[in-house]
Amino acid sequence: MATFLIRRLEQFAKLSVDDKDVLRVAAAQRVRRVAPREDIVHEGDKPRGVSVFLDGWACRYKTLEDGRRQIIAYFVPGDMGDLYNFVLREMDHSIAALTPLTVAEFSRETLDEMTARSPRIGQAFWWETLVFASIQREWTVSLGLRTALERISHLLCELFFRLRAVGLADNDTCELPVTQVDLGETVGLSSVHVNRTLQELRASGLITLRDRTLIIHDLDALQTIALFNPSYLHLGPQGGGPAL
Amino acid sequence: MATFLIRRLEQFAKLSVDDKDVLRVAAAQRVRRVAPREDIVHEGDKPRGVSVFLDGWACRYKTLEDGRRQIIAYFVPGDMGDLYNFVLREMDHSIAALTPLTVAEFSRETLDEMTARSPRIGQAFWWETLVFASIQREWTVSLGLRTALERISHLLCELFFRLRAVGLADNDTCELPVTQVDLGETVGLSSVHVNRTLQELRASGLITLRDRTLIIHDLDALQTIALFNPSYLHLGPQGGGPAL
DNA sequence: CGTCCCCTTGAATGAAGTCAATACGCGTGG
DNA sequence: CCACGCGTATTGACTTCATTCAAGGGGACG
Numbered sequence: 223m224a225t226f227l228i229r230r231l232e233q234f235a236k237l238s239v240d241d242k243d244v245l246r247v248a249a250a251q252r253v254r255r256v257a258p259r260e261d262i263v264h265e266g267d268k269p270r271g272v273s274v275f276l277d278g279w280a281c282r283y284k285t286l287e288d289g290r291r292q293i294i295a296y297f298v299p300g301d302m303g304d305l306y307n308f309v310l311r312e313m314d315h316s317i318a319a320l321t322p323l324t325v326a327e328f329s330r331e332t333l334d335e336m337t338a339r340s341p342r343i344g345q346a347f348w349w350e351t352l353v354f355a356s357i358q359r360e361w362t363v364s365l366g367l368r369t370a371l372e373r374i375s376h377l378l379c380e381l382f383f384r385l386r387a388v389g390l391a392d393n394d395t396c397e398l399p400v401t402q403v404d405l406g407e408t409v410g411l412s413s414v415h416v417n418r419t420l421q422e423l424r425a426s427g428l429i430t431l432r433d434r435t436l437i438i439h440d441l442d443a444l445q446t447i448a449l450f451n452p453s454y455l456h457l458g459p460q461g462g463g464p465a466l
Numbered sequence: 467m468a469t470f471l472i473r474r475l476e477q478f479a480k481l482s483v484d485d486k487d488v489l490r491v492a493a494a495q496r497v498r499r500v501a502p503r504e505d506i507v508h509e510g511d512k513p514r515g516v517s518v519f520l521d522g523w524a525c526r527y528k529t530l531e532d533g534r535r536q537i538i539a540y541f542v543p544g545d546m547g548d549l550y551n552f553v554l555r556e557m558d559h560s561i562a563a564l565t566p567l568t569v570a571e572f573s574r575e576t577l578d579e580m581t582a583r584s585p586r587i588g589q590a591f592w593w594e595t596l597v598f599a600s601i602q603r604e605w606t607v608s609l610g611l612r613t614a615l616e617r618i619s620h621l622l623c624e625l626f627f628r629l630r631a632v633g634l635a636d637n638d639t640c641e642l643p644v645t646q647v648d649l650g651e652t653v654g655l656s657s658v659h660v661n662r663t664l665q666e667l668r669a670s671g672l673i674t675l676r677d678r679t680l681i682i683h684d685l686d687a688l689q690t691i692a693l694f695n696p697s698y699l700h701l702g703p704q705g706g707g708p709a710l
Numbered sequence: 711c712g713t714c715c716c717c718t719t720g721a722a723t724g725a726a727g728t729c730a731a732t733a734c735g736c737g738t739g740g
Numbered sequence: 741c742c743a744c745g746c747g748t749a750t751t752g753a754c755t756t757c758a759t760t761c762a763a764g765g766g767g768a769c770g
Binding site: 234282284286287288290291292294295304305306307309310311312314315345348349351352353354355356358359360361362363365366367368407408409410449451453454456 | 478526528530531532534535536538539548549550551553554555556558559589592593595596597598599600602603604605606607609610611612651652653654693695697698700
């Protein structure tokens, strides 16, 4: 089940056979299955271990006192939660499953062992941490200065690139198992406006989005609209695209 | 000159005399002085070492191709840039001085040595990394669902708490050496609207802001308006407030 | 068959942006 | 010393993008 995790980390560096075994063993520990909409971590909890998303989608979110909710990050297969989060006293956000989810947990000890045994894995974990930080920064940029059309296009590009990097995009197609309300809570728009914006993208023939499946008919054009530059994802040399 | 860095890390844990010496020595290496508006790191650069902000203010920012600029983070004295950023091939953002700035640089070797020698420092560095990630998440929340008034109030609260934690707030007063254009580029609003919003805060007697000096007359009220909950800053037990 | 969630659409409203003009302080150079 | 330019702050009038409110439709599920 560590297939996606390994593919993900291989965006950073080639892993040895031994590295992969280590990861496989670790990712077989404390595996949980979670139903959609269920929290796997709740704000205020004492941090446990590091979540490793083996299969399915999840999201990080925060809720304001008055009930407004903001999705802060998406986790797709192969992603990991904050490394060493147990250094903090309590979680400052929640994580919920968006689809049926399979998630493992690296304990502090497992993490220490792995990084001690393989510096390459240690580095790959740092890379993962840094890339997540970078994505969060790009979201700040999106929310701060992109228009509705640009924001949504940008999010679609990002998710497509991330999924493609772990082999979860088929040519121009990937899953997008989130509702328009979710999208709104992600890009800081009302679901009504998300709907209208998606219509616009559909009308211009750029995408098809139906039954939780996204088809991008013209990735270049979508990237242009979104002012999307994939370098912030720090993917491999081929940009996580299909090998030639 | 490592005073603020030490105060900052002591928000996380008590440092030994030895720890502090190690930090002081490291922070005396590769010290640079930078003039306001000057870049210390530029997008696309190969990462060098980790920037350590000894004195003055800086900001992280990104620019879109069409020239729009978004400030992504503020650095105040005692803050550090991304740890192990040299794992990435190139910087995905720039960092500029906002005031006359004194900044040191930890090389990879220095960093490794320090964490090897003192696990407590290693943990404090992780804490710093995690707190910065948390701040970035909170900014995502601000931009995603707070109104103009809430956003600006929230930013003022955050900066006040952060400065107070390193001893740079005097009772209800701190520096705020940024223009209204900068503020706009931070909270995703036009400078005109920032101006109007600040007027509103002044008119309700909550703050005074003049000559780059911020006075918060009613912190509780400001926090309430902002829906500000300082827990995301993961400060010490007293919340970084003045010792009793 | 009803209920619930999600998507869609229209019309009215509102928050923030844009454009434009003015004012102020500061440094620079004539 | 004063004129000028420049960056910053302020204010007004108008516009635009996005929200809110409201209603209806479709599919999944009990």
